[in-house]
Every structure is written in C-alpha cells, then in structure tokens.
Amino acid sequence: MTKKVITLLFLLSAISYQLSACFAQPISSSELIRNAKSYDGKMVVYAGEVIGDVMPRGRYAWININDGNNAIGIWVSRAVAKSIFYTGSYRAKGDVVEVSGIFHRACPEHGGDLDIHAQLLRKVTSGRVLAERINIDKKNLAIILAGILCIILILRQFKPKSKK
Secondary structure (H helix, E strand, O other): HHHHHHHHHHHHHHHHHHHHHHOOOOOOHHHHOOOOOHHHHOEEEEEEEEEEEEEEOOOOOOOOHHHHHHHOEEEEEEHOOOOOOOOOOEEEOOOOOEEEEEEEEOOOOOEEEEEEEEEEEEEEOOOOEEOOOHHHHHHHHHHHHHHHHHHHHHHHHOOOOOOO
C-alpha cells in the first residue's frame, strides 16, 4: 500500500512538473536585457504586442515584440509570421503573441544583435484597428485660438501707421 502511494505521489509530481514546463511564464524584456549574459543561448518565453512591420527575409521574417517596456527582435519562420494579421501602429493594436525560442545577447548570425530565434509562436489575442477619436477639448481650443488670431489680424489693420 505504501509503495503504491509513493509511486502515485511521484507520478503526480512528475506530471505537474511537465505541465508547468509546458506553460512557462513569459520573461520581461527588462529582465532579458539586464541579465542577458545568464540567458544567452537558453530557451526563453517572451510575450507582447507585435509592432512595426513583418519583415520577410527569405524563408524567415523579422518581427518586433513590445512587452510594454522594450521591444525585442524575433527571428521566426515566414510561414509562422503569416499568422500575424495586425501589427501595432498609430492606427492599430497589434496581435499579442507568446514566443518560445533561443535568446541571443549577441547573435553571431545577425551581426551581434540581441534577438530571439523563435521555435514556437502562439497568438494570445488578435489585434484590431483603432477608431480615431477627436478630442473635443482640443478641437474647441483650436477654434478659440483661431478666432483670437483672426481678431488680432483684423485689429492690426486699424492700427495707425507711423510716419517716417
């Protein structure tokens, strides 16, 4: 009976360890940059919003992912990059993705840049087009200032000219 309980506990702990390894917590860009030497060449999980453009390079593509503090370049297969529909810009909120890959603090393949070579990319949430909203207070202030400028220009026309 004791052997069965011990075996069951061992199996449960092994399964829970495997599950926690599958769903690793993403590491922040600040942590990666601050401790780049200790993460160099290791598998990391990094998450954030895809920003800028997807830049195809042969069978691969560059994407930039911003976690709110910094952006890190991700080298990913072109086929996987095609799953990214929205990239963050003034007009859109980019897809939020989670990347698992090898971190390089000075990648020899890419001119010594800090990057992550993605092995897996998972879309967490889809992006969207942002509706442009006009700030009513700024609009009203612009109208008032334009009116004041017109009044000043009109009043300058009535100012007597000095004789020389």
